Amino acid sequence: MSSRTPNVAVLGGGSWGTTVASICARNTRTVLWSRNAAAADEINTQHTNSRYLGDLPLTDTLRSTADIAEAVSDADVLVMGVPSQSFRSVLQEVAEHVRPWIPVVSLVKGLEQSSRMRMTDIVQAVMPGHPAGVLAGPNIAREVVQGFAAAATIAMPDHGTAQMLQPLFGTSRFRVYTTTDVVGVEVAGALKNVFAIATGIGDGLNAGDNTRAMVITRSLRELAKLGTAMGGQTETFAGLAGMGDLIATCTSPHSRNRRVGIGLAQGKTVEEVCTEMGQVAEGVKTSGVVVKLSAELGVDMPIANEMDAVLNNGQPVEEAYRGLLRQRPGHEVHGDAW
Ligand SMILES: NC(=O)C1=CN([C@@H]2O[C@H](COP(=O)(O)OP(=O)(O)OC[C@H]3O[C@@H](n4cnc5c(N)ncnc54)[C@H](O)[C@@H]3O)[C@@H](O)[C@H]2O)C=CC1
Numbered sequence: 001m002s003s004r005t006p007n008v009a010v011l012g013g014g015s016w017g018t019t020v021a022s023i024c025a026r027n028t029r030t031v032l033w034s035r036n037a038a039a040a041d042e043i044n045t046q047h048t049n050s051r052y053l054g055d056l057p058l059t060d061t062l063r064s065t066a067d068i069a070e071a072v073s074d075a076d077v078l079v080m081g082v083p084s085q086s087f088r089s090v091l092q093e094v095a096e097h098v099r100p101w102i103p104v105v106s107l108v109k110g111l112e113q114s115s116r117m118r119m120t121d122i123v124q125a126v127m128p129g130h131p132a133g134v135l136a137g138p139n140i141a142r143e144v145v146q147g148f149a150a151a152a153t154i155a156m157p158d159h160g161t162a163q164m165l166q167p168l169f170g171t172s173r174f175r176v177y178t179t180t181d182v183v184g185v186e187v188a189g190a191l192k193n194v195f196a197i198a199t200g201i202g203d204g205l206n207a208g209d210n211t212r213a214m215v216i217t218r219s220l221r222e223l224a225k226l227g228t229a230m231g232g233q234t235e236t237f238a239g240l241a242g243m244g245d246l247i248a249t250c251t252s253p254h255s256r257n258r259r260v261g262i263g264l265a266q267g268k269t270v271e272e273v274c275t276e277m278g279q280v281a282e283g284v285k286t287s288g289v290v291v292k293l294s295a296e297l298g299v300d301m302p303i304a305n306e307m308d309a310v311l312n313n314g315q316p317v318e319e320a321y322r323g324l325l326r327q328r329p330g331h332e333v334h335g336d337a338w
């Protein structure tokens, strides 16, 4: 790469794709692909994305297009910000237009339902040879756009690539750390959404602060057990992408996943809550994938199992908490039961 800063293309004009593109545009030439031409036009002329981020101002040098080939043709770095279940099809659509071997950074916190694959595995399958990594952390989009201090970690298989990408995503108030633990960061980001739904149910049932702390703490343990069984490093789960994001998502009034849990506790169906929100809550679809993976890998995940029962098998929310309380607590650190 020459001495000029790399060109970035971000695919996906929702809350987080827009936010990350706005940050990158402060640091280098950045194009955001939105499938909605009116939204792209609004970003170019008004410097807002009102559907997802209200009137919060975006970086005025950010350029947006609804033409996916145009968005990526000059890109030195490809950033994927479409939800997990659309990730493969968008990548397939764009693959022939992308320069050879440029790095691909996923912003996505979900697992593919049909294949149970992580997003970086999908990159390897669709665009073999491209270095694939992930940016994740406690990053509620609107708070990041507003410029409140926050941090994330960028994981790439090669540390030099992570260090090369770091300045593209960071600002003085958005601190980007580096790691090579792609699996750990990616799994942590996907799993925390399932546990945010569990916390939301407790909050919606007015179960109180002790219950919330119990669910978050035991969720971290489940997350770390499955994450390490899948190849992630233990320390990652105590970091920004693990504990950090679990805390943010399980406690934020802005979290879509937590709001799903609250809605369920209020007697709404998953479909009703998701339609009302009009934004993705990845944990709904990730829940079923997680229980299948945990069964395959022999990892006991009682909270995730209860969420799968509620979200996919019609179990009433009150039963989910009662089901957990019926279990006898074992050794806090070495026990299998929750
Ligand atoms: N919003 C947030 O605070 C954060 C979100 N994330 C993750 O980022 C990913 C994207 O989420 P958000 O931007 O928040 O979702 P969103 O619901 O705000 O927006 C999703 C965007 O993807 C587009 N999209 C969906 N399917 C598409 C397809 N087939 N082709 C083209 N575009 C498509 C939608 O039109 C929409 O613009 C998710 O995995 C989420 O977990 C990660 C960190 C923070």
Ligand SMILES: O=C(CO)COP(=O)(O)O
Pocket: 109, 137, 138, 139, 140, 141, 193, 196, 245, 248, 249, 254, 255, 256, 257, 258, 280, 281, 282
């Ligand atoms: O990933 C997020 C914060 O880090 C956003 O969480 P939600 O998708 O639940 O809004």
